[in-house]
Amino acid sequence: MRRPVDATLRLASDSQPNELAARFEVHYTRILDPDGRLRAPLPEPFSDPGVLVSLYEEMLALRLFDAKAVALQRTGRLGTYPSCLGQEATAIALGRTMAREDVLLATYRETGTMLVRGVRMAEIFLYWSGDERGSDYSGPDAPKEDFPICVPIATHAPQAVGVAYAMKHKREPRVAVCVLGDGATSKGDFYEAMNGAGVWHLPLVFVVVNNEWAISVPRSAQTRAQTLAQKAIAAGIPGEQVDGNDVLAVHSVMQRALAAARSGGGPSVIEALTYRIADHTTADDATRYRNAADLDRARRLDPLVRLRQYLVRERLWSEPQEMAAREACNARVEQAVAQFLAMPPREPTAMFEHLFAELPASLHEQRDAVRGRDHE
């Protein structure tokens, strides 16, 4: 690990005129290319073909879930929903590599990571239908300490520093994972958080999901920086890029970063390069600001197609298996829809229920007024 150099040390040193003060590099990792061909030796965890197949199945489940959520919005049963179409590889790889006791602080497009970590599909529908119970994570396998979705941009990054500080302070071998978008890297919150994580050498992995669009503003208008990963370097922590549509690459890069963080190696930033094929949300119309050619090019980089091609070529996957998997996923999703639609609504007084640990006496009157109004 490089340590900060005091100004006085530098000034007192016997330096050459114009000598190099520091040098940094940013690496990019890819394992499977867009045609599903191996570009690097298959890392160890994938020697078991079952792992590869299950990664594909989870990406497929996410895609079907996501499409259903959009359909539910279009038919008036969900509010605004941010689709994660095209970003399945990164989301699933994050969920698969994190340990159960790690803590996820994510934005609104990490649905896949949340599902893998045990948030129930019905809860995700519930949240986007406008119901706080969607962030309750009440399932038996729920990640009870994960933060709820962060809607404001990058504000969860400083919170992740606190989570990681607590883990380190308590000597727990756990890691906080903070997932942000490319737009979030323009915010001071992100910089303050990376900087703090560096200062205290915390078990914290920042994952920048660079999907090239912050609503309508392209990555190129977001920053002059050549990569987003290099922003880590200013904070004194490692930053690297990965093909975010290559689930194997994200998986192995994440595994390495998590292992380092867990064993005292400190924080890092991973920039996952992907593309937001969907509109920003169901309330957005991306045809207003991006052209069809760009979208077509991005579609050819589809993370599911890539892994499927590899699996088929290796005879690990077949058309009948695909059909069966789709059918099984759709059944799961439909079951979740039914569960979600069957949820009885909350009482209006629920808005007072969790405002404080105990509702202050001065608020009883307002709560009782709501209760009385409903019983009129």
Add this chain to the structure above:
Amino acid sequence: MSEITLVEAVTQALAHELQTDERVMLLGEDIGANGGVFRATTGLQERFGAERVVDTPLAETLIAGMSIGLAAQGMRPVAEIQFMGFIYPAIDQLLNHAARLRNRTCGRLSCPMVLRSPIGAGIHAPEHHSESTEALFAHIPGLRVVIPSSPARAYGLLLAAIRDPDPVVFLEPTRLYRLAKEEVPDSGDALPLDVCFVLREGKDVTLVTWGATTRETLAAADALADEGVEAEVIDVATLAPLDMNTILESVAKTGRCVIAHEAARNVGVGAEIAARIADRGLLTLLSPIKRVTGYDTIVPLAKLEPAYLPTPERIAAAARETLEAA
């Protein structure tokens, strides 16, 4: 037992909680070796270690956001913002996250954190060091806002704030930090949050105040007593949620009310108190409610500070007005 100042009472409360609750930790700018710019954390890093009394990078968003993460993970962070003028980046974290974490997760996660900051004018500080913007925080649902007005209340209320299971903004009047001393036993006894303190009983007029202005209000009550007027003085202490029962009971008794605060008048907490008296206690009033406040101007720099701050004379004059009206 020796008498201590308000800032020493803060230190005493912090030390008590660090000593008795291993979840408690302090974070902020210059709070370590330097003991904080107002010396509220003097000696604490030496005593409790740099891992629990943490000098942060110079980043207020980080301080506030990090506190939320710590709190959600079972710690009891007490963060210091150096001056109120530097607190505003933290509002994003307080409003969007700290105050609503419990609600938005249906109680799955919570945020037992304290954000301490000095508040107010009157110490000839540089620009951006003198504002009283407690109303901004009192407007945020899910947040407690507490302002002590004496060493004993600073000690007891800070203990309560640290032990509270929800986020508290704890605003310490800089003008009172070293103005007076009193005996404050290190008993570990907290004072109650969410209630006003009746500092002086009287039957003729109710003077409602908080923070540094409590001193001027008590001085006004003394002056009024010389004229035979018995003023009741109420220190609101917890500005949100607001204990109106104590205030309404007092107004029902006196029929008159003056609200004194250092913050600007427009949409100040005084306006809320007046509105609630109008709503629930109008028929007990013998005369209109008066407010004595800072002006709706920028707090002037040091030279004009005295002209801005409410004085005992202005408060007493307002009280006389309410007496003359009926």
